[in-house]
Amino acid sequence: MATSGTYAFTLDLTDMIEESFERAGLELRSGYDYRSARRSIDLLMLEWQNRGLNLWTIQEGTTSITAGTARYALSSDILDVIEVYIRTNSGDSSTQFDQMMTRVSISAYAHLSNKLTQAKPLQYWVEKDPGAIALNLWPVPDSVESYTLGYYYMQxxxxxxxPGSNEMDMPSRYLPCLVSGLAYQLSLKRPEIADRAPALKADYEEQWTLAADADREKAAFKVTPGGYRF
Known part of the structure; x- marks a missing residue:
C-alpha cells in the first residue's frame, strides 16, 4: 500500500475560511466575506484563551531584578502568569537555586502592613491592566544577593x-475546532442559515472538547491529604 510518507498537513487562512463556508452551506464570494471571516477568527482566538489554559501558548521568561524596585511590567503579549520563581546565583552550575514564589490576591497584597519591607521576594501579586500586566513583588528585593525573576506565562x-497564505499560530490538531467554530460564527451572521446554528454550535463544542482533552497535561498528579485546619 502506497502512502504519502509526510506528516505536514495544514490549512492556510484561505483554505480554512473556504472549508468553514462550505460547512455552513455558504460560498465565499467576495473580499468582504473574507475580511468578515478573518475578523471572526481573531475573536475566536480570544475566546479560546478565555476558555482556559492552552498548553502550546505557555512560554518561559526571565527578567533581572533591581534592588528596591517592587513592580515589574511584562510584555504586552502576555495574558497571564502561571508560575513564578526567584533565582539566585544565576548561571553558576553548582550554586544556582530556584525558589517558587506564592501568588497572592490583591486583597492579600493590600493587607500587607509594610509594603516597603526589603528582603528576598517570596510573594507576588499580578496586576492586570488593559494593555499589559505587571508583577508586584513582596518583600521588595534587597541588595544582599543578585536575583533573577523567572516565570512561566500564557502568551x-x-x-x-x-495574507491568505498565513497559517494560524496553533497546533494542526486544533484545525477541526477552528473550522467548526468559524462555521458556527458564520451562521450567527447570516440570517439565511440561522436554522443551522444549533447543529454547528454542537459540532464546534464537540471539536473543542476533543482538542482540549488532547492538549491537557498528562504528567502524574499526586494529592496528599493534609487534614483540616481550624
Missing part, C-alpha cells in the same frame, strides 16, 4: 493577519 495567540 496571546498571534493575529490571523491579512
Amino acid at each position: 496571546r495567540i498571534e493575529d490571523s493577519g491579512s
Whole structure:
C-alpha cells in the first residue's frame, strides 16, 4: 500500500475560511466575506484563551531584578502568569537555586502592613491592566544577593493577519475546532442559515472538547491529604 510518507498537513487562512463556508452551506464570494471571516477568527482566538489554559501558548521568561524596585511590567503579549520563581546565583552550575514564589490576591497584597519591607521576594501579586500586566513583588528585593525573576506565562495567540497564505499560530490538531467554530460564527451572521446554528454550535463544542482533552497535561498528579485546619 502506497502512502504519502509526510506528516505536514495544514490549512492556510484561505483554505480554512473556504472549508468553514462550505460547512455552513455558504460560498465565499467576495473580499468582504473574507475580511468578515478573518475578523471572526481573531475573536475566536480570544475566546479560546478565555476558555482556559492552552498548553502550546505557555512560554518561559526571565527578567533581572533591581534592588528596591517592587513592580515589574511584562510584555504586552502576555495574558497571564502561571508560575513564578526567584533565582539566585544565576548561571553558576553548582550554586544556582530556584525558589517558587506564592501568588497572592490583591486583597492579600493590600493587607500587607509594610509594603516597603526589603528582603528576598517570596510573594507576588499580578496586576492586570488593559494593555499589559505587571508583577508586584513582596518583600521588595534587597541588595544582599543578585536575583533573577523567572516565570512561566500564557502568551496571546498571534493575529490571523491579512495574507491568505498565513497559517494560524496553533497546533494542526486544533484545525477541526477552528473550522467548526468559524462555521458556527458564520451562521450567527447570516440570517439565511440561522436554522443551522444549533447543529454547528454542537459540532464546534464537540471539536473543542476533543482538542482540549488532547492538549491537557498528562504528567502524574499526586494529592496528599493534609487534614483540616481550624
